[in-house]
Amino acid sequence: MEYVQERIATLHDLTGQPPDAPTDRAAVVVPMTDREFAGLAPERTLETLEAVEPARVIVPLRAPASRVGAFESWLSGFDLDLTLVWCNAPAVEGLLADYGIDGPTGKGRDVWLGMGLAAREEFVALHDADVKNYDASQVPRLLAPLGGFEFSKGYYARVENGRLYGRLFRLFYEPLVAALGERHSHELLEYLGAFRYALAGEMGFTSTVAREVRPEPVWGLETGLLGETFSIAGFEGTAQVDLGVHEHDHRAVSGATGLATMSEHVADALFRLLEDGGIEPDFDTLPERYREVAGRFVAGYAADAAFNGLAYDREAERAQVDSYAESIHPAGSDRRLPAWADTDLSPEDVASASERALDAL
Template identity: 55%
Template sequence: MEYVQERIATLHDLNEGRRSPDASGDLERAVDETVVVVPMTGRECESPAADRVLSELESLDPAAVFVPVRAPSERIGTFRQWLESFSVPIQLLWCNSPAVETLLAEAGLSGAFGKGLDVWLALGPAADRGEFVVVHDADARSYEADHVRRLLAPLSFGFEFSKGYYARVEDGQLYGRLFRLFYEPLIAAVGAEHDDPIVDYLGAFRYALAGEFAASASLARHLRAPRAWGLEVGTLGDAFDHAGFSGTAQVDLGRHVHDHRAVDGETGLEGMSREVAAELLRVLEERGVGLEYETLAERCRLAGERLIDGYRADAAFNGLEYDVADERDQLARYTESIDEPGPDRRLPRWVDAPLEPEAVLAASRPWLEGRVGSSAGDSSRRPTQKSDSR
């Protein structure tokens, strides 16, 4: 039976999902004090995966569910009406509303945008609203409400931070490509030369690029979010500083079925690898790891080649398809992303931010003050609906 502990506490699904986690009565109280943050893109409006996520959340009773979304003005009304069809205490944050963009500009925080910025905009208000914050994506077609309970369970035991991990096996093949073929070999290459605690910490997570985590409100206020795809890695660096090995856990969430991203281009895994590389290398440098950039890419590639041998054997053992040439091609593409991190454009910790969480809430919901047209009005709200009521 697989119950090996890592350098961080590892909570396994030893019952294969047949029961909810047991936290001696404290877990449901933790749910009551939790704000769930579910970032979405405009294309996820009414998507089957996002619909499942929100339907599952109807069985919980969290303090609030914040949905930060980036969408054109002509679509935000439709998005609101769809969210209001769920019996969940949802608060929509329109992250690219004119008022939010003005607020960021006045605070000196204009710049690149993406998932990291959208989640950051929700983290400040979420940490003010609840004792705990759970963040997860909206693209898991296998999502269950118990994922929130599982992520929260370590916090009910006294941990400060928990990270989800899960199997990425779909359609008869291995996924989780950016983690397997880039993050893991890069950490292995660095770890072969350095024994710094941060390297051990980053290497202890079974799926470091998972979008699912839970944090105390205090930790959430100390996250310096990269603006786009480096959010997961940047979060681990700040969790190391705030929670450390003893305050961190990882939780088995079973098997997830996700939408898949193409490899090519800036919107594909190639583009994502550059941002992940920059944030991962920044996390290491900031904590005293001296990196030899002249040889790092080649050492990463060699570490990846060794891992590919293991992946090939594991796939064959489980009767899965495995394209060795394609895996090596992806490894080569991702290692080309390795370079010095460049300018630090992360957002500030909320404890240091030059704006107030309530100001973000007000700016991201202009319909509450009549600043958008009737298409984004409240006429379709159900009488018992709790959206935007808090």
């Protein structure tokens, strides 16, 4: 346990006591896909939210029509003011196409749809549904700083089954941002590097910030949101909060939904942010510089694992570094979604389209 303050205000769990927080003035966004249906972790999350009693819970759902009816029935069994948004419903997708918002679909777009509705409350909390040890302190911890800050970001340790996880952050994002910082002096890079777990999906926003961010539509969501909050809130308006130890689902490195594919999206979002900030990386040398910095991180994590009696496979971690290095190239086209404050599309219209699609089932 420590209480060191850093460049971003860091709020530690020193007593185990959840802070006072405006949960009754907040909406909680919990994105889900078909795989979350009646799962143990999502069930625990929703049951815990019943005790937290937020003003609203928004569940943006991406699932096939054949599964949505069962999903709606399952969600209705919780004692929550809960709104289900069927994100890939034909009526919703048709509405988005009418407004020219018909690009890639994924977690980022689902979260964006949920945040539009959530921002009708004063505060918004966002978190995933796959935390196996979720508890009632999480939402209050994300919301409590918003009395003095505009944005809060959760951080936690990923230690499970006797080993370290959080691989995409530890082995890709963290050393890549550090390698960039060695060549480029810029506040944006300092901000991106100041978070203890930058890829955590747990965040809190004032409704104003929730309406002003432009999320990436897929897996670069968390990285892209940090660039947005840097522009809107900056160091002074940002806090990070201790959420303890989290046990999450784990992905393979390879495959269409694996960590290597996710690294492509994270890198794309990161390099787009650098473009916005006028930072021009040398892509001819950056992959090798990233590997060098990542090697130092691997040595550090190996020592930390040994210190704590955890298993650690250096060769497997180095192989991941080599795989992630393939993602280091200039950003593709800008696919960010518009800020809700800047679009004529109404969150209420999205909700109505979703309701029509649910009724049609």
